[in-house]
Amino acid sequence: MANKTTKGKEINFEEALTELEEITRKLESGKETLEESMALYQRGIELKSVCENKLGDAEGQWKILRKKTNSEEYTEENLSMPDHSDKNN
DSSP: OOOBOTTSOBOOHHHHHHHHHHHHHHHHHTOSOHHHHHHHHHHHHHHHHHHHHHHHHHHHHHHHHHHHTTTOOOOHHHHSOOOOTTOOO
16 A cells, blocks of 8 residues: 555655654644644644554564564674684684
8 A cells, every 4th residue: 555645646754754743843833823733733644644554564574574584583692793813823
């Protein structure tokens, strides 16, 4: 399912989140008219849905990748290179 704006253009997670944060600031300022506030609120709901869908998709992909790697836990310890300075020459 494509996540589109009301203008029909696909929007990515970062764009949606940035716009949602901007809307939040505007609504919190209290400077908008009632009509503007309602329009912003509606747009915010649309963007929230886009963000939730994108995060859900990412979580699903992450779960698939975890299964493919046999659920191995990647930590700083098992990702670091072994220390070979103790080797005898």
